[in-house]
Amino acid sequence: MSDKADTRSEKKAEKKSEGIKSPLDAFRDFVGQWERGVNQIANEAMGNEQFSRLMHGATSAAAGAKAGIGEAMERYLATMNLPSRADITSIGERLQAIEAQLNRLTEIVATMATVEAQPISLAAKPKRTRQPPARANGAKP
Amino acid sequence: MSAAQDTVERLRREVDLAIQRGYKGANYLTSGAPEVGQSRKDVLATRGTMRLYHYHPLVDEVYRVPILIVMATTNRGYILDLAPGNSFVEFLLKAGYDVFMLDWAAPVPAEKNLRIEDYVLDFIPDCMRRIRKETGEKDVSVAGYCFGGVLSVLYTALAGKEGPKNLVCFTTPIDFKQMKLFQNWSSQKHFDVDRLVDTYGNVPPEMIHTSFEMLRPASRAAAQVTLWDNIWNDEFVRGYRQLDRWGNDTLPLAGEYFRQTTKELMWGNKLFSGELAIGGKRVDLGAIRQPILHAVAEHDHIVPYEAARHLIPRVGSKDKTEMILKGGHVSLLAGPNAARRLWPKLDEWLGERST
Numbered sequence: 001m002s003d004k005a006d007t008r009s010e011k012k013a014e015k016k017s018e019g020i021k022s023p024l025d026a027f028r029d030f031v032g033q034w035e036r037g038v039n040q041i042a043n044e045a046m047g048n049e050q051f052s053r054l055m056h057g058a059t060s061a062a063a064g065a066k067a068g069i070g071e072a073m074e075r076y077l078a079t080m081n082l083p084s085r086a087d088i089t090s091i092g093e094r095l096q097a098i099e100a101q102l103n104r105l106t107e108i109v110a111t112m113a114t115v116e117a118q119p120i121s122l123a124a125k126p127k128r129t130r131q132p133p134a135r136a137n138g139a140k141p
Numbered sequence: 142m143s144a145a146q147d148t149v150e151r152l153r154r155e156v157d158l159a160i161q162r163g164y165k166g167a168n169y170l171t172s173g174a175p176e177v178g179q180s181r182k183d184v185l186a187t188r189g190t191m192r193l194y195h196y197h198p199l200v201d202e203v204y205r206v207p208i209l210i211v212m213a214t215t216n217r218g219y220i221l222d223l224a225p226g227n228s229f230v231e232f233l234l235k236a237g238y239d240v241f242m243l244d245w246a247a248p249v250p251a252e253k254n255l256r257i258e259d260y261v262l263d264f265i266p267d268c269m270r271r272i273r274k275e276t277g278e279k280d281v282s283v284a285g286y287c288f289g290g291v292l293s294v295l296y297t298a299l300a301g302k303e304g305p306k307n308l309v310c311f312t313t314p315i316d317f318k319q320m321k322l323f324q325n326w327s328s329q330k331h332f333d334v335d336r337l338v339d340t341y342g343n344v345p346p347e348m349i350h351t352s353f354e355m356l357r358p359a360s361r362a363a364a365q366v367t368l369w370d371n372i373w374n375d376e377f378v379r380g381y382r383q384l385d386r387w388g389n390d391t392l393p394l395a396g397e398y399f400r401q402t403t404k405e406l407m408w409g410n411k412l413f414s415g416e417l418a419i420g421g422k423r424v425d426l427g428a429i430r431q432p433i434l435h436a437v438a439e440h441d442h443i444v445p446y447e448a449a450r451h452l453i454p455r456v457g458s459k460d461k462t463e464m465i466l467k468g469g470h471v472s473l474l475a476g477p478n479a480a481r482r483l484w485p486k487l488d489e490w491l492g493e494r495s496t
Binding site: 024028031032034035037038039042043046047048049051052053055056057059060063064066067089092093096097100103126127128129130131132133134 | 155187188189198200201202203204205237239249250251276278321322325326328330331332333336337340341348355356357358359360362363366367370489492493495496
């Protein structure tokens with residue numbers, strides 16, 4: 001998700017404007033051009049319908065395989081009298097639900113004991129009177 | 142300096158850098174992950190995937206109106222708090238804001254049924270209620286990043302008087318048809334979203350990560366070459382590793398939420414057409430009357446300007462600003478360029494509206 005490419009090209013532009021050169025500059029320029037070129041070609045290729053069809057064919061096949069293997073494994077584990085991943089997940093979910101209930105109960109108890117009247121956060125409580133610099137200096141907002 | 146001396150000096154420097162690359166490269170491979178998200182904070186609430194943080198103020202006097210940052214559901218919030226001196230959160234704290242963040246943990250299998258409604262009508266209002274209680278202030282500003290911006294927009298449009306005092310959006314898509322590659326990859330003709338969600342429950346993070354990487358397939362290799370080139374530079378390596386850690390730390394998406402996003406927004410483009418309904422209520426962008434700032438990036442490869450530019454013209458606010466800045470989807474908001482370009486402008490806009 002990060003956009004290091006933009007930062008890199010901006011830095012290169014800054015370097016150029018400063019007139020700094022090094023023996024590796026040509027290689028760096030080449031890498032930058034290669035990156036832009038490949039990204040552009042790949043984006044064009046990935047923008048067509050055929051790519052979408054192929055990609056989803058593969059995704060669909062992977063999903064199908066996962067479902068098939070999952071079912072087979074579940075049958076095997078049941079035969080061996082062992083819990084499946086789904087069973088463990090289900091136990092985990094129930095534990096989480098119990099934990100959530102406990103949290104809610106704790107909150108209710110805390111409220112009843114008026115503990116919540118105290119600040120929940122440990123952060124210091126600064127004054128809430130700050131003005132933007134322009135206004136604080138007497139300028140009109 | 143003569144040409145011969147210049148060449149010798151360059152060669153000497155390259156040899157020196159090559160030695161450092163070898164030595165520091167070995168260090169790079171053996172050292173642990175960089176620390177991120179170091180600003181002091183309290184976890185105010187944890188509810189399943191929802192995390193509400195309150196950062197410790199760094200000044201004695203803060204603005205009256207606190208700010209809630211709503212993070213995108215695909216990524217971790219520490220991108221906004223990478224390291225001391227390179228942190229959007231730290232900047233806001235030092236500028237005198239009382240900062241809260243709605244961050245997300247990976248949804249567990251039991252949360253596969255979460256829908257957009259849960260985020261917009263439950264998680265965000267719950268955080269607003271807690272912040273109001275914590276600060277004693279009714280007014281709260283909301284700032285959403287990427288899809289966190291979409292959720293913030295939906296919340297503000299539906300919340301009426303209970304909504305935020307100010308709304309800030311960072312690179313927030315409205316016209317999903319303009320996200321061309323994502324459109325092609327989620328093409329209704331070929332993408333069986335029901336099968337995907339029914340098989341996996343929650344959408345695996347690898348799938349989300351791969352789709353982001355595929356937008357710029359050569360960039361990872363090029364980034365690694367640049368890393369090798371700069372591996373002698375500790376500051377560069379630190380920044381690279383922090384960003385790289387974050388880029389690889391993609392979250393899974395709740396299955397129903399993904400299904401709904403695909404069908405309603407990617408296929409139906411209903412936020413743009415005005416047909417989107419959340420919890421039975423139609424989302425009218427014109428119902429947003431709050432002061433609003435939308436910051437967009439010139440070179441955003443994830444949310445192009447064409448997808449984001451419709452927000453400001455469509456809201457009903459009188460006080461509305463669109464800010465187009467150099468940078469990409471991430472560098473708009475995080476990193477040294479953001480510190481120079483966006484952060485001071487945002488402070489200027491928000492400070493005036495936070496008293």
